[in-house]
Amino acid sequence: MQLNPNDVLANKTPYAQKRYITYAIVTVIALVLPFIRINDNHFFLLSFDKKQLNLLFTSFDMQELYLMPFLLIIMFLSIFFLTTLGGRVWCGWACPQTVFRVLYRDLIQTKLLRIRKNLRDRQKKFDGNYVKKAIGVILWACLALIAASNFLWYFVPPEDFFTYLSNPSEHKLLVGILIGITAFIVFDVVYLAENFCVYVCPYARIQSVMFDNDTIQVIYDEQRGGKIYDGQTKLGRKPLTSESECIGCEACVHICPTHIDIRKGMQLECINCLECSDACSKVMGNLGKETLISWTSAKSLQTRKPVNYFRFRTIAYMVVIAVAIVALALMTTKKENMLLNINRTTELYKIEVDNGKFNVENAYTFLMQNTQKQEHIYYFDVNDTRIKITRPAAPIKIKAGGKKKVIVVLNTRDTLVNVNTKDTPLDIKINAYALDDKKNISVSRDTIFVFPKMVEIRKALSKD
Ligand code: SF4
Ligand code: SF4
Structure with a gap:
């Protein structure tokens, strides 16, 4: 159907403009967040x-890195989800490599220094001005x-x-x-350029296995535009059949930063920048037609129905990511x-004996760490009142972020268990806390207190 060219062009904000706005937002966030x-x-x-x-404005110590697996799971699942849903959307819209290349090639080389002729033709090399x-x-x-x-x-x-x-x-x-x-960033952006995406980036290599028929990609509409390639063989600049809409201007090829022809089908080199779609929108718009590259x-292109975003795979990813986020929050x-x-x-x-009375001691090593940003004084107690603290006699001062190894001796003068044949390990609970903020800073740990068999106690008493 032929449309009014002005209407077609007026209704279309180029993807490039939308990408530049996204780049600006992503860059500001990355710069300001730290x-x-x-x-x-x-x-x-x-x-x-x-x-x-x-993480999320909460401080965790290295000993609390049990959170890391959750973070990694959420990160990988998000990558899988995003790729299944939007294909290489990351590459074209937020990847630092793409942003850097746009800044260097399009802003510095083309707009500022005019080494390259214009943004419509990225195939031309610079004009030889080495200065x-x-x-x-x-x-x-x-x-x-x-950036570094x-x-x-x-x-x-x-x-x-x-500092x-x-x-x-x-x-x-x-x-x-x-x-x-x-x-590295200078070498990468100046010399590796888009080769980084094709030969170095591992994400580019694994993406296609996550694609399905509903994944959005940059696609040339061969049904409307006509066949240009037969496998790897190019049949011509434009389709052989006269009713095909592609006029063979190759604006989509000239503008492509990775030097490919999207009319050949999906290729590893395509970074999803949609420059080719913008170029074709302009060409076809002037003819009163919709772009051939969308x-x-x-599936949507084949059936001419809207893209199915909410399908089993994407919903399953969303559910699993939500569960992982809730687990992390908990x-x-x-x-x-x-x-x-x-x-x-x-x-x-x-076993110590003093004035005919026994005293059983158990020794422990406490590794205490102050994870707060202020100094605190710590002490602890034992949940069994028959067990007393022999050592340390005074509370322990630990500076902000500091650690301390403390030798702790607990003792009892009571017969905790009356067993002749074997030593008895008794479950006890240690409650440690900051004396100045007991309500907020306290932890409990389970351990054991070993009470000797009575025969050992009698032996010690008889030696006295
Ligand atoms: S820009 Fe559009 S019309 Fe021109 S060659 Fe590419 S697909 Fe064909
Ligand atoms: S074919 Fe080229 S211009 Fe088109 S989206 Fe892919 S990388 Fe960009």
Whole structure:
């Protein structure tokens, strides 16, 4: 059906414009997020330096990395879900590699320095002006330094990052990593370019196994446009049959940043940027027709019905991701505000005799950790009132984020069990807490107190 060209063009916002807006939003979020802190915690921070994980503005210690599997499960399931639903939507709309290439090739080389002729033809190489090319690389290196710093802020928070950089001689490793990442980004964007997506990126290689007939992709409508390729063989610039709509202008080929012809079918090189669709929209729009290249599913194109987004696979992914998120949220709420590991020493017990009375002692090693941002003084008690604390005699002070190994000795002067033949391990519970904030900072741990067989006690008493 022939439409009014003005109507066709007016109703269409180019995908490129929408992508640029998405890039701007993603970039601002990535840059600003590391600077936002709530209760001194970041949205995401994996600090090897401080052995700490910040997630959703909550701080976790390395010993609490049991959360990591949940995070990884959610991350992988989200990738599977997104790929099944939207194909290579990540590649075209949010991947840093694509954003970097748009900045370098389209903004710096084409718009600013005019080394490339225009954005409609990405097949033409630069015009041989090496000075301009060098300027382009220098400009990109400055942006690459910001990108590398931005990446590192998720591992070394900005408040430490700038302090460390102000004293580079004492932080040579950080400076080296920063320079290394910057150099890689420059090399990648300037020399590897789209080859990175084709030959290096593992995600590009595994995506197609997650596709189904309802996955949206960039597809050339061969039914309307006509056959251009027979397998790998190109039949001609335009279709052989006169009723086919493709006029063979190859605007879609010239504009493609990965140098492919989408009329050949789905290819590994396609990064889903939809530039070809924009180009064809313009060409066909001038003829009063809809684009021959659309962002749709193979099934939708075949049946001419809307894309089926809610199907068994996508719903199943959504359910599993929701379950994993709820499990993560529950684990987060169970987070403990101090850490305590209790190990018994190798000696089972010790029997002391004093004025004809026995005293049974059990020794333990407590590894205590203050996971808070303030110093606290800790102590503990035992749930069995017959068991007393011999050591330590005084509460334990631990600085913010600090750890302390404490030798603890518990004792009893009571006959806890009257068994002659064997030692008896009794279950006890240790409640440790911060003296200044017992309500919020406390943990309980189960352990045992070994009471000796009575024959041992009698033997010790007889020696007195
Ligand atoms: S831009 Fe459209 S009309 Fe031109 S060659 Fe590509 S598919 Fe055919
Ligand atoms: S064929 Fe080329 S221009 Fe079209 S979406 Fe894929 S990468 Fe972009």
